[in-house]
Structures are given as C-alpha cells and as structure tokens.
C-alpha cells in the first residue's frame with residue numbers, strides 16, 4: 001500500500017492524524033509527516049483518513065480491490 005499526500009493541498013486539519021496516528025502526524029500546527037508505505041494492517045485506518053480529509057489531499061494506492069474509501073464506511077457529510 002502506498003500513501004501520497006498532496007502537501008500543496010493539505011491545510012493541516014489533522015483529521016488524518018486523528019484517524020490513523022500510526023501513519024500521519026502533525027509536526028507543529030501545519031506541517032504533516034506521514035509514512036508513505038504503511039504496513040497493511042493500517043489499511044482501514046488509512047482509508048478512513050483518506051475519506052475524512054476535507055480537501056481530499058490523500059491518495060491511497062494498492063489497498064486492495066475490495067477496499068475503497070466508500071467501502072470503509074466513512075462519510076464526510078451528514
């Protein structure tokens with residue numbers, strides 16, 4: 001599984017760090033640090049973070065065909 005964050009788009013909302021703290025971490029108030037190749041056991045957390053990012057800055061590749069952000073049961077809206 002590969003994770004890419006568009007840091008030009010990221011606004012530091014920290015939703016990802018809250019949902020997948022093993023993969024994403026805030027460094028200061030705005031800088032995001034992340035693991036670009038997280039362990040497969042973190043897959044659901046990463047997909048939840050991808051779905052929750054308010055500016056859709058997170059891209060996840062190779063998470064498996066059966067798993068999509070929508071399939072992770074997360075929604076951004078009411």
Ligand code: SF4
Pocket residue numbers: 005009010011012013014015016017024032052053054055056057058
């Ligand atoms: S949730 Fe999105 S905008 Fe917020 S820190 Fe993570 S990647 Fe950046």
